Amino acid sequence: MVGIGFNGHAQEELFGGQQIVSPEIHEDDTVTFRFMAPNADSVKLTGDFLPTEKIKTPMGEMDVPKKVSLTKDDKGIWTYTTEALSPELYSYSFLVDDLKAIDPNNPFLIRDVASVTNVLLVGDGQADLYRVNDVPHGSVAKRWYDSPGLDMDRRLTIYTPPGYESSTEKYPVLYLLHGAGGDEEAWMDLGRTSQIMDNLIAQGTAKPMIVVMPNGNVSQDAAPGLGSDGYFKPQFMAPQTMNGTYEYNFMDIIKFTENNYRVIADKEHRAIAGLSMGGFHSYHISRYYPNTFDYVGLFSAALMPREDASGKVYTDIDKGLKTQMENGYNLYWIGIGKTDFLYKANEEYRKKLDHMGMPYEYVESEGGHIWRNWRIYLSQFAPKLF
Amino acid sequence: MVGIGFNGHAQEELFGGQQIVSPEIHEDDTVTFRFMAPNADSVKLTGDFLPTEKIKTPMGEMDVPKKVSLTKDDKGIWTYTTEALSPELYSYSFLVDDLKAIDPNNPFLIRDVASVTNVLLVGDGQADLYRVNDVPHGSVAKRWYDSPGLDMDRRLTIYTPPGYESSTEKYPVLYLLHGAGGDEEAWMDLGRTSQIMDNLIAQGTAKPMIVVMPNGNVSQDAAPGLGSDGYFKPQFMAPQTMNGTYEYNFMDIIKFTENNYRVIADKEHRAIAGLSMGGFHSYHISRYYPNTFDYVGLFSAALMPREDASGKVYTDIDKGLKTQMENGYNLYWIGIGKTDFLYKANEEYRKKLDHMGMPYEYVESEGGHIWRNWRIYLSQFAPKLF
Numbered sequence: 068m069v070g071i072g073f074n075g076h077a078q079e080e081l082f083g084g085q086q087i088v089s090p091e092i093h094e095d096d097t098v099t100f101r102f103m104a105p106n107a108d109s110v111k112l113t114g115d116f117l118p119t120e121k122i123k124t125p126m127g128e129m130d131v132p133k134k135v136s137l138t139k140d141d142k143g144i145w146t147y148t149t150e151a152l153s154p155e156l157y158s159y160s161f162l163v164d165d166l167k168a169i170d171p172n173n174p175f176l177i178r179d180v181a182s183v184t185n186v187l188l189v190g191d192g193q194a195d196l197y198r199v200n201d202v203p204h205g206s207v208a209k210r211w212y213d214s215p216g217l218d219m220d221r222r223l224t225i226y227t228p229p230g231y232e233s234s235t236e237k238y239p240v241l242y243l244l245h246g247a248g249g250d251e252e253a254w255m256d257l258g259r260t261s262q263i264m265d266n267l268i269a270q271g272t273a274k275p276m277i278v279v280m281p282n283g284n285v286s287q288d289a290a291p292g293l294g295s296d297g298y299f300k301p302q303f304m305a306p307q308t309m310n311g312t313y314e315y316n317f318m319d320i321i322k323f324t325e326n327n328y329r330v331i332a333d334k335e336h337r338a339i340a341g342l343s344m345g346g347f348h349s350y351h352i353s354r355y356y357p358n359t360f361d362y363v364g365l366f367s368a369a370l371m372p373r374e375d376a377s378g379k380v381y382t383d384i385d386k387g388l389k390t391q392m393e394n395g396y397n398l399y400w401i402g403i404g405k406t407d408f409l410y411k412a413n414e415e416y417r418k419k420l421d422h423m424g425m426p427y428e429y430v431e432s433e434g435g436h437i438w439r440n441w442r443i444y445l446s447q448f449a450p451k452l453f
Numbered sequence: 454m455v456g457i458g459f460n461g462h463a464q465e466e467l468f469g470g471q472q473i474v475s476p477e478i479h480e481d482d483t484v485t486f487r488f489m490a491p492n493a494d495s496v497k498l499t500g501d502f503l504p505t506e507k508i509k510t511p512m513g514e515m516d517v518p519k520k521v522s523l524t525k526d527d528k529g530i531w532t533y534t535t536e537a538l539s540p541e542l543y544s545y546s547f548l549v550d551d552l553k554a555i556d557p558n559n560p561f562l563i564r565d566v567a568s569v570t571n572v573l574l575v576g577d578g579q580a581d582l583y584r585v586n587d588v589p590h591g592s593v594a595k596r597w598y599d600s601p602g603l604d605m606d607r608r609l610t611i612y613t614p615p616g617y618e619s620s621t622e623k624y625p626v627l628y629l630l631h632g633a634g635g636d637e638e639a640w641m642d643l644g645r646t647s648q649i650m651d652n653l654i655a656q657g658t659a660k661p662m663i664v665v666m667p668n669g670n671v672s673q674d675a676a677p678g679l680g681s682d683g684y685f686k687p688q689f690m691a692p693q694t695m696n697g698t699y700e701y702n703f704m705d706i707i708k709f710t711e712n713n714y715r716v717i718a719d720k721e722h723r724a725i726a727g728l729s730m731g732g733f734h735s736y737h738i739s740r741y742y743p744n745t746f747d748y749v750g751l752f753s754a755a756l757m758p759r760e761d762a763s764g765k766v767y768t769d770i771d772k773g774l775k776t777q778m779e780n781g782y783n784l785y786w787i788g789i790g791k792t793d794f795l796y797k798a799n800e801e802y803r804k805k806l807d808h809m810g811m812p813y814e815y816v817e818s819e820g821g822h823i824w825r826n827w828r829i830y831l832s833q834f835a836p837k838l839f
Binding site for chain 2: 206
């Protein structure tokens with residue numbers, strides 16, 4: 068007889084709960100989902116492995132996964148089995164009589180903005196990069212840095228590569244920025260950054276590097292629940308998210324990193340990349356400080372001008388880009404999915420760069436504005452660094 | 454127009470979802486819970502702020518929170534308002550037509566063993582210790598240590614106090630152990646350890662110290678989803694959990710800590726404490742290595758003998774305790790709740806200590822085998838250290 072760390076809910080589930088297996092990943096990479104609901108009239112499933120359909124949103128038409136119906140057996144267990152899925156980290160939810168439900172048999176959930184969904188990992192290949200494999204592991208720290216520019220202590224996530232603590236070596240740094248609605252947790256939780264970096268470094272595909280994942284919402288000192296605002300429901304767009312103060316004060320983050328870690332503190336050993344809003348940030352930061360980064364990555368970047376952009380970092384953009392080009396850099400990498408609602412904005416930006424003669428590398432992937440692409444872009448971008 | 458880091462589910466919720474406020478914490482610390490379900494026949498709420506009732510389990514009778522019914526309005530929103538709640542971190546779930554549902558308007562969830570529930574923080578006083586306040590913050594790192602004894606690289610969580618990185622000072626260390634079904638995430642996520650320590654240190658109530666939170670399940674290298682076993686459904690009792698190998702090989706953890714951090718590496722500056730199974734571990738480790746820790750904390754400890762305990766650390770227990778007593782220590786602290794199912798085992802253990810003349814400090818609290826007590830015990834125990 069032993070102790071157990073549970074609360075009342077858990078007790079009842081442990082001792083009285085129904086134990087069914089869901090999701091069940093079969094040898095052929097088909098997946099069976101199960102949900103026990105004897106009295107429900109319908110149980111549906113939605114997940115990013117299902118075919119998509121278009122819906123209208125204030126941001127234009129978007130592709131969202133279809134819903135499929137599960138079939139009920141005589142015990143009240145509803146079941147659905149997918150086609151064979153390609154290797155990936157997928158997310159899904161049930162809809163029970165049209166109400167969203169999490170899978171009570173799968174404790175793995177990831178929050179994305181204010182929404183929480185179950186996740187599963189299928190297959191090998193690319194998905195193996197997202198696994199914890201038998202390779203040396205880096206460390207992940209949550210630190211607080213002083214931002215005099217924003218007049219706050221702020222929280223960030225920092226990955227140091229395997230061997231960092233036991234060596235005296237200095238390392239290059241990738242600054243990796245999240246999208247709107249995200250925070251300093253996003254690249255770890257949704258992006259599997261530490262797993263990707265551990266695996267790429269073990270393969271010899273990427274060089275050992277430090278990865279700094281700050282919080283790009285200047286109205287927050289930390290992610291919801293982990294900062295002074297306590298538990299609050301995160302918004303799609305946090306206040307002041309893109310008023311230029313984040314970009315302007317980014318040097319506080321670089322200064323903290325270079326003062327606190329053994330880094331090679333020069334342009335040749337600094338990279339910046341971000342997804343969506345983080346791509347917007349990376350674009351502006353690398354241009355406003357045009358001799359700071361030798362590597363820039365824009366992942367599904369929000370590149371269109373903002374009507375409400377007022378900060379001084381948003382003035383003289385073309386002049387800044389020209390200076391950045393003239394100063395030179397090693398890599399300016401742009402990746403976007405064919406069905407991304409930002410595709411057109413990226414196309415126009417590329418035309419502008421072409422016109423200026425500003426060199427870049429371009430990758431066009433399948434799919435839209437989704438984490439699947441951002442994990443893939445990171446695994447393509449990181450090996451090109453340093 | 455900006456980018457956003459979302460998946461298909463989030464999109465629909467952001468653009469099509471119903472936005473209601475739940476939970477709403479009122480000025481007088483009553484709380485209103487809301488759930489939108491126009492077509493449901495019943496919506497109930499269960500949470501650890503509700504009165505309890507006894508249920509029978511294989512571990513004997515246990516107290517679990519009652520369920521209360523919500524009231525539906527003409528828009529299909531179900532509502533329940535509590536009495537004024539005392540300051541605490543609470544957890545809750547809905548039951549919609551008797552199926553467990555998370556609160557779609559509250560993105561804060563904590564996993565406990567294999568169960569996930571929503572959480573909320575109410576009031577000040579003790580609850581303020583669980584908040585991120587405007588005080589200096591320590592760092593929290595996830596590290597991998599080599600355990601030659603268990604022939605694995607294993608993951609642990611380590612808290613370093615504010616100022617650690619910028620000083621040359623050496624610090625004392627508290628080893629803080631989780632219960633069955635927990636892992637190296639539990640004391641941070643459910644126990645709010647970094648918040649408690651930051652706040653106690655800022656108050657001057659606790660001395661700056663390092664807190665090491667290892668994984669006590671020797672069959673795992675890391676928490677579910679964060680180790681080489683990938684995503685798996687955690688069990689109440691992991692294999693080999695209490696076969697003595699964890700206790701026997703605990704020196705690997707101490708060695709890692711003392712080799713990698715600026716610590717005062719002597720008995721006077723080492724403490725060990727744990728909850729439930731972690732209390733069992735702390736009891737055995739501190740006794741088997743009887744001149745290692747000057748401070749021992751048993752929080753709702755699983756102290757009864759195990760019939761299947763076979764490891765050599767479980768032999769000669771009385772002799773070991775006597776040696777530990779003769780070697781001397783600063784504090785042997787026992788805390789348990791009046792309704793804990795381990796109350797009796799703790800009572801018997803105290804009788805044994807009384808009989809031996811082995812001194813200890815004893816705190817008997819309200820309530821049972823719950824995280825509320827373990828957070829309180831930590832906030833009582835930490836100020837007594839070093």
